[in-house]
Amino acid sequence: MRIVLIGFGTVAQGLAELLLSHLENGALDISDWRVVGISDTLKGSAYHEGGLPLRRVLDMVGCGQSLSSVADWGTPWNALTMIEHADADVVVEATYTDIETARPALDHVRAAIERGMHVATTNKGPLALAAKELTKLAAEHHVSLRYEGTVMAGTPLLNLIRGPLAGSRITEMRGILNGTTNYVLSRMEEGLDYSGALAEAQELGYAEAVPNADVLGHDALAKVAILAATVFGASIPLAEIPCRGITGITREKVARAAASGRRHKLLGRVWRENDRVRASVGPELIGREHPLAAVHGAGNAMTVVTEALGEVTIVGPGAGRRETGFALLNDLIHIQNHR
Amino acid sequence: MRIVLIGFGTVAQGLAELLLSHLENGALDISDWRVVGISDTLKGSAYHEGGLPLRRVLDMVGCGQSLSSVADWGTPWNALTMIEHADADVVVEATYTDIETARPALDHVRAAIERGMHVATTNKGPLALAAKELTKLAAEHHVSLRYEGTVMAGTPLLNLIRGPLAGSRITEMRGILNGTTNYVLSRMEEGLDYSGALAEAQELGYAEAVPNADVLGHDALAKVAILAATVFGASIPLAEIPCRGITGITREKVARAAASGRRHKLLGRVWRENDRVRASVGPELIGREHPLAAVHGAGNAMTVVTEALGEVTIVGPGAGRRETGFALLNDLIHIQNHR
Secondary structure: OEEEEEOOOHHHHHHHHHHHHHHHHOOOOOOOOEEEEEEEOOOEEEEOOOOOOHHHHHHHHHOOOOHHHOOOOEEOOOHHHHHHHOOOOEEEEOOOOOOOOOOOHHHHHHHHHHOOOEEEEOOHHHHHHHHHHHHHHHHHOOOOEEOHHHOOOOOOHHHHHHOOOOOOOEEEEEEEOOHHHHHHHHHHHOOOOHHHHHHHHHHOOOOOOOOHHHHOOHHHHHHHHHHHHHHHOOOOOHHHOOEOOOOOOOHHHHHHHHHOOEEEEEEEEEEEEOOEEEEEEEEEEEEOOOHHHHOOOOOEEEEEEEOOOEEEEEEEOOOOHHHHHHHHHHHHHHHHHHO | OEEEEEOOOHHHHHHHHHHHHHHHHOOOOOOOOEEEEEEEOOOEEEEOOOOOOHHHHHHHHHOOOOHHHOOOOEEOOOHHHHHHHOOOOEEEEOOOOOOOOOOOHHHHHHHHHHOOOEEEEOOHHHHHHHHHHHHHHHHHOOOOEEOHHHOOOOOOHHHHHHOOOOOOOEEEEEEEOOHHHHHHHHHHHOOOOHHHHHHHHHHOOOOOOOOHHHHOOHHHHHHHHHHHHHHHOOOOOHHHOOEOOOOOOOHHHHHHHHHOOEEEEEEEEEEEEOOEEEEEEEEEEEEOOOHHHHOOOOOEEEEEEEOOOEEEEEEEOOOOHHHHHHHHHHHHHHHHHHO
16 A cells, blocks of 8 residues: 655654554554655655655654655655655645645645545544535545544544444534643643633643634534534534633633532534534533543543443543554554455 | 344344334445344244344234244244254354353354354353354354454444554553442442442342342453453453452442542453463552543443553443344444455
């Protein structure tokens, strides 16, 4: 299986490290996998039909050297040129997320599918804005489109729904989809005020300097849209999903909730109501005895409500280099098993 | 896909109801599935190549009528005769569990595999005692052996491990595998003493009149052996796994644990230690902030520790007619997709 990596930031490097580790210890049979191309606007581009030397590539990128500078396999190709010219089976799209336009990732995913290549991506943009269109396009071209890492990083929520929970009839999903806000709320329960907890999250690298995407709920919103499309086949414009963040939660509210045995959690929610699919993002009060209430710090969790099983909850990491890289690895395993 | 049901108790009836429901609403494409044979020592036997009328079968069994009495498709066949004579693709083994000898279920599973039929089972006996032998036998005969319902009922733990978590390198699993004891411990935290909590569990139908299999840890022990075989390929005799139940837990111990922010949980555990696979069952103290501590009442949960993701925890039902029937349905879906 020949793989092209579009975008070679943290997540794609996490994948490359996992691939190297598995190639070395042989626990997973991926000996015929080759990363033949890499294209990154900052780190340069490389292409070699026989496969690129991943260890050396990682070392170069670690030292700030451009991949394009290598005589044997450096290229000047940008992402789209790489997708057009590479002789490959799968494109991994892991460039930055733009939740307004989904560009340029959306163009990359479309181009790859139209060339008949499978796609694995961690990029929330294309799926939050165009999951339905892309799923249809992939079906028309008989290729797989996998995006486990767009929701809950490598915690296998989407694969759980599509595989082991198939046939259980999902009626609702609700969960903690943003680790930064969950960290802030957890620390507020321990006595910090909002700005103190947020500053701490920023120091730890959980929150950006401009934390709006997290604290206003926009990150969770994108994931909720992806779930609506994946679980219920519903294409809901982001602007139509009610979305509140955690900026209105005060230390006093947190203390009052605790006194009544409850916790504030920023919940993303998708459910069926009569014939419509509805979705929302906002802080909700949860009884302390529910599994979602037990998710502390930067963790993520999702409760899937099914007719056959009642509630099933999965708890796991929601971010991280290796954790999100693993989502791509699992997508690639699925593509290999089903192509 | 032609299916034979060996054992038609609660779980197999739960499966039959799910099949009927899916055949009626068409959400799942199982229109070419047929239950062609049923054999149960109490409820009688039936066989019809074109498929048995499930609604009528369920009604008859509900009214205590023997299936063998129907002229068109009643038969005198016992389980082994059914397996030998039925023209079928899959055998569902759901007779009673015998954890000492695994009989007669072990004979049913062996016979089905040797006739080249796939097997889906909820019976812990054959898997706890002979998972390695049966897995090998199934591979030799190129058939699937699926047993999702032997651990955590329909909560898809085994399918999660075999599918979405493949490649994450599991180093340890620990969890709550017995709902009865978890119910008793939960109620003891609320102030009941051991015998009061147990009596309540018996009234609710969670615990048997002779509750030894639950309270001494034997039920969890069988599941731990199944996990050791499934996850690590290790065949550990039950007698070699340290096993303690909850009979030594007093209300005072529970109160002391609560005062220090911890909870007693009966944990089944499997892990790698150097080159060995180890396992244990026994009560352990868990910090109140861990997802396993948030499992109350008769629920089950498992924390899977992986190199790629750290801890991933799945929480869900551990028993129930429909819940365990769903495990079989999911096994059948898997068999259909992979045969």
